Amino acid sequence: MFKKITFTLFCLLLSCFCLFAQNEIIDLEGYWAGQYMADRIYGLSWQPGTDNYAYLDDDMNIKLVNAKNGKETMFLTNEKMKANNLNPRSFSWIDANTLYFSRPSMIVKVEKGNITSTTDLAEQTTDDVIDQSIKNKLFIVKNEEGVFVKSVKNNYKPILICPDTGKCITFGESVHRSEWGINEGQYISPNGNYVAFYRMDESMVEDYPLVNTGTPIATVEYMKYPMAGRNSHKVTLGIYDVAKSCEQNKTVYHYIKTDVADGEFLTNVTFSPDEKYIFITHLNRGQNHSKLIKYDLQTGNKVKVLIEEKDSRYVEPLQRIIFLKNGNFLYNSDRDGWKHLYMYDMNGNLIKKVTEGRYDVVEVFGLDAKEEYLYFTAPLEKPVNQYVCKVNMKSGELTRLGDADGVHYPIFSDSKNYFVDYFTNVTTPRVISLVSNKGKTMKVLKTSKNPYADCAMGETKIFPIVNKHGDSLWCRLITPPNMDKSKKYPVLIYVYGGPHSQLVTNSFVSGGVFLEYMAQQGYIIFTLDNRGTQCRGAEFEKCIHRQLGVLEMEDQMCGVEYLKSLPYVDANRIGLDGWSFGGFMTLSLITEHPETFKAASCGGPVVNWAWYEVMYGERYMDTPEENPDGYANANLLTKIKNVKCPLLVMHGCQDHTVVWQHTLELMRQAVTDGIEIEYFPYTAYDHNVIGPERVHLWHKIEHFHNQNLKGE
Numbered sequence: 232m233f234k235k236i237t238f239t240l241f242c243l244l245l246s247c248f249c250l251f252a253q254n255e256i257i258d259l260e261g262y263w264a265g266q267y268m269a270d271r272i273y274g275l276s277w278q279p280g281t282d283n284y285a286y287l288d289d290d291m292n293i294k295l296v297n298a299k300n301g302k303e304t305m306f307l308t309n310e311k312m313k314a315n316n317l318n319p320r321s322f323s324w325i326d327a328n329t330l331y332f333s334r335p336s337m338i339v340k341v342e343k344g345n346i347t348s349t350t351d352l353a354e355q356t357t358d359d360v361i362d363q364s365i366k367n368k369l370f371i372v373k374n375e376e377g378v379f380v381k382s383v384k385n386n387y388k389p390i391l392i393c394p395d396t397g398k399c400i401t402f403g404e405s406v407h408r409s410e411w412g413i414n415e416g417q418y419i420s421p422n423g424n425y426v427a428f429y430r431m432d433e434s435m436v437e438d439y440p441l442v443n444t445g446t447p448i449a450t451v452e453y454m455k456y457p458m459a460g461r462n463s464h465k466v467t468l469g470i471y472d473v474a475k476s477c478e479q480n481k482t483v484y485h486y487i488k489t490d491v492a493d494g495e496f497l498t499n500v501t502f503s504p505d506e507k508y509i510f511i512t513h514l515n516r517g518q519n520h521s522k523l524i525k526y527d528l529q530t531g532n533k534v535k536v537l538i539e540e541k542d543s544r545y546v547e548p549l550q551r552i553i554f555l556k557n558g559n560f561l562y563n564s565d566r567d568g569w570k571h572l573y574m575y576d577m578n579g580n581l582i583k584k585v586t587e588g589r590y591d592v593v594e595v596f597g598l599d600a601k602e603e604y605l606y607f608t609a610p611l612e613k614p615v616n617q618y619v620c621k622v623n624m625k626s627g628e629l630t631r632l633g634d635a636d637g638v639h640y641p642i643f644s645d646s647k648n649y650f651v652d653y654f655t656n657v658t659t660p661r662v663i664s665l666v667s668n669k670g671k672t673m674k675v676l677k678t679s680k681n682p683y684a685d686c687a688m689g690e691t692k693i694f695p696i697v698n699k700h701g702d703s704l705w706c707r708l709i710t711p712p713n714m715d716k717s718k719k720y721p722v723l724i725y726v727y728g729g730p731h732s733q734l735v736t737n738s739f740v741s742g743g744v745f746l747e748y749m750a751q752q753g754y755i756i757f758t759l760d761n762r763g764t765q766c767r768g769a770e771f772e773k774c775i776h777r778q779l780g781v782l783e784m785e786d787q788m789c790g791v792e793y794l795k796s797l798p799y800v801d802a803n804r805i806g807l808d809g810w811s812f813g814g815f816m817t818l819s820l821i822t823e824h825p826e827t828f829k830a831a832s833c834g835g836p837v838v839n840w841a842w843y844e845v846m847y848g849e850r851y852m853d854t855p856e857e858n859p860d861g862y863a864n865a866n867l868l869t870k871i872k873n874v875k876c877p878l879l880v881m882h883g884c885q886d887h888t889v890v891w892q893h894t895l896e897l898m899r900q901a902v903t904d905g906i907e908i909e910y911f912p913y914t915a916y917d918h919n920v921i922g923p924e925r926v927h928l929w930h931k932i933e934h935f936h937n938q939n940l941k942g943e
Contacts (some may be wrong), residue, residue: 253547254316254687254712257748259930263923267744269661270679275651276681277644279324284651284665286642287677293330294542298649298665298673301474311802315339323365331365338368347793352387362415367423369473371403372740376402378417380426382546385477392417392428392471394482399434399455406431406466410846411498411514412549420502425528426471427500427509432589433464441885442910444914457845460854468495468511487511493522496846501551507536512548518850521546523562523579537579538562544776545850551684553595555602561585563592565769572605590633591766593617598624599647599668606647606668608639614766615693615737619652621668632670638738641666651672655738683740687748694736697788701891702762702771705735706790707742709756714799720943721804721829721940722755722794728763728783729812730772730851735760745929752933753941757794761786777861779840779851780819787820791827804940807831807931808921809887810837814880815867821878822870833917834881838867838893855876871897872904877939879909881928883916909935 258266273286283295291309296302307330312319321334330339336352351525352370362371366384366920371392379389406429439456440450457463468487475483486508489497493512501510506528513522523538540546553561559582561572567584572592574582585605586592596606604621606817611631613620619632619641633639637656643652647668654662661679664672689710695703711720725746727734735758740747746756760767761783763775775782795802804908805828809817814836821831840848841855841862855862882894894910901908911931913920920928935941 240715255552255685256751257683257686257744259744259924259926261747262744263926267682269682270391270660270665270677272677273320274322275642275663275676277642277651278327279850280327280645282644282646282648284649285324287319293319293322298644298667301674305344307344307346311344311346315349325365336360338365347533362417362419364419364423367419369419369423369426371417371419371426372699373403378428378938380471380473380476382423382473382477384474385480388475388477388480390480391482393430393469395430395469397432397434398662399436400430400432402430402469403428404431404627405429406464407496407498408846409912410850411496411512411547412551413498418500418502420506421504422506424473424506425502426473427487427502427903428469428471429497430469431464432466435443435462436464437461439890441887441891444884456887456890459841459843459845459848459852461845463495463516463845465495468497468500470509470531485531487526488533489513489524489526490533491522491703493533493536494520499523499548499551501554502528504554509551510537510544514546514548516845517853518545518547519543521548523548523552525577535579537575540564540566540686542773544773546872547850550595553597560807561595561605563595565591568769570769572607584643585624585627586629589768591768594691596641596643596650597647604647604668605641606641606650608641613705614733614736614760617736619650619666630670631774632666632668633938636735636737651676652928657737657739657741659692661738678754680852683892687751688747689714689756689764691742693735696759696789696793698786700760702786704762704786704789705760707735707756707758709742709746709750710799711750711753713753716799718799719801720753720755720799721801721806721936722757723749723806723936723940724757724759724787724790724794724806725813726758726787726807726809726816727813728759728761728816729786729810730763730765731758732764732812733766734758734764745932748929749933749936755794755800757790759787759790768867775851777852777858779861780815780867781864783816784819787816788824788827790812791824793903804829806936806940808833808936809836810834812837814889815865818867820873821876822867822873825873825875830877830879830936832879832881832935834928835886835889836867836880836893836897837889838897840865842890842892844888868896868900871900871906874901874906874908877909877935878906879911879932879935881913881931882913883913883918883920884914885914888918888920 261529272286276285282298285596293307295304308541317332318334321332322330326329338350340348360372370381372379378392380392381387381389398565433455436455436457439455439883441452469484473484494515497511499512509526509528521540523535524536525534550563559576572585590611593608598605606621608617609620610616616636617638619639621630641650652664652666659865663677665674666672692708695705714883750756763783794800809815814833817831817833822829840852884891
């Protein structure tokens with residue numbers, strides 16, 4: 232009897248412990264300390280030129296596994312790395328027998344498990360490395376004096392990438408405010424013999440003041456900010472000759488002879504594989520006409536316009552061309568209404584359309600050795616998913632490499648015979664698998680435990696609703712843990728809704744940790760991807776042209792009507808939150824539909840598109856002179872008088888993207904119109920509050936909505 236009672240008490244205590252363990256509240260501070268990271272495999276990568284994948288075992292040894300037969304071998308022990316003060320977690324591959332360690336900066340040759348030679352680069356690369364061609368032992372570094380090239384050809388002595396300096400001129404850095412896929416300012420040629428670099432002259436762009444209050448007497452720092460309809464900058468493309476510069480111990484360079492008449496924005500810079508030509512996609516200021524132009528690398532002369540594209544709304548060249556062995560290349564375009572790949576010859580003659588269907592090609596991973604198949608990711612039937620696919624280059628037959636619904640992130644071997652698949656969906660934190668190019672799962676390498684297993688988590692559902700035009704609008708609904716459907720709950724709608732965005736995806740905790748936390752606080756969390764967002768084809772994305780906010784709001788209100796139809800939603804307690812374009816959407820919704828929302832919070836909102844920058848703003852709105860009605864309709868200063876609900880507005884005072892002027896003028900107008908707004912400036916922050924300090928912002932949003940939606 233005593234044993235039975237003891238066992239019963241034990242089970243009761245165990246169940247109470249499990250219940251307690253699974254009712255923890257998400258620790259937002261702990262999140263930034265890495266508390267909720269999914270399990271990973273350190274060092275997981277492909278050995279170049281082989282079908283062996285590498286990983287770090289529990290003892291930090293680098294091991295190789297043959298993907299075909301599963302045979303495992305030791306490549307380099309942690310003991311031998313320690314002997315050379317190498318950090319195992321910092322390695323990357325140069326070739327099959329050579330590693331680069333970034334900590335410290337060292338090239339290491341490995342033969343039969345032994346380090347046979349080392350090249351210490353620590354002294355030569357102490358500057359901030361912004362690009363590198365490890366294979367060609369070439370580094371591009373930046374310090375306070377500028378951007379420099381360091382090459383093995385001259386024992387890594389730094390040489391300025393461009394001496395053509397002057398006031399308001401930058402070079403070797405990202406230009407055009409990092410639009411059209413431009414994330415770097417320099418491009419290393421395939422064999423490391425040349426570096427193409429941007430030179431940007433902003434002298435004609437007006438100065439914009441940023442006030443730094445962190446000094447004893449506040450100081451003004453100026454940036455160049457080209458507002459819509461005003462002067463933009465001028466960009467040219469230079470070619471740095473690595474060998475000649477090293478031989479002469481000075482910068483040897485020349486400029487590509489581009490003509491602004493071909494288009495002033497220079498994008499998608501690509502070298503030919505033989506380094507004889509360079510290709511640039513030009514885009515005009517109106518962003519409705521692009522030209523892919525071939526230039527002679529040595530002379531800089533224009534050879535030929537290969538492809539021209541025009542669109543009544545806008546064209547948006549986001550991806551560089553991809554060369555085949557025979558000199559043909561693949562070109563990305565949405566000319567048929569979807570983002571697909573087309574094959575051209577070197578003279579710009581269209582050969583064939585390579586991919587076909589009602590889906591957008593998201594990311595291309597290249598071709599196999601025989602160039603029989605092209606590998607890429609695409610959402611296919613449902614935009615919330617992302618599958619690994621291959622297309623037969625001759626027949627055009629599409630094959631999906633795996634049937635699991637969710638989001639797949641592949642890393643291919645050089646041969647494309649295998650790939651490591653990082654997979655997630657709403658209920659799966661992460662599964663890492665080895666998959667063949669026929670779609671067969673060879674081995675599951677790691678299944679991550681749920682990092683939120685001890686937390687009381689709400690249920691997440693992803694589903695479409697239909698707007699009045701028949702468009703499917705995908706939504707995410709997170710309900711509070713242990714929700715009682717006989718009760719009514721407040722709703723927090725998180726909105727963004729701008730171009731290039733997709734918030735609703737079939738991935739784990741896709742809404743982010745803060746929205747999961749707010750669901751734990753008793754909120755129903757709702758997000759909808761409206762027209763204007765990506766992965767739904769050109770018409771779905773481009774229909775917002777010249778009328779930002781109109782169709783987006785129409786779709787968001789469809790979401791509101793859906794919420795009101797749910798018996799457990801309190802239609803009198805619906806709140807909004809959004810940042811940047813989402814801030815614009817939040818303010819638009821509460822001023823156009825003031826009777827609908829009980830409270831709203833937003834940060835860094837665009838208030839007047841005439842104060843936004845040229846590249847993004849004019850793409851979607853044209854200039855204020857060309858589209859006065861569109862700008863007037865989207866100007867929230869004239870509408871703030873309509874606000875009826877409590878409103879929290881936040882802004883980073885050092886914002887280089889949506890300048891502080893937007894919300895300062897909003898406050899000025901609110902005073903004029905007698906509208907009360909709770910305002911919080913983040914004085915030392917840029918466009919967003921990133922890092923552990925973001926917890927402060929999260930709690931401010933939480934407390935605001937608790938007060939106004941829950942009465943706390």
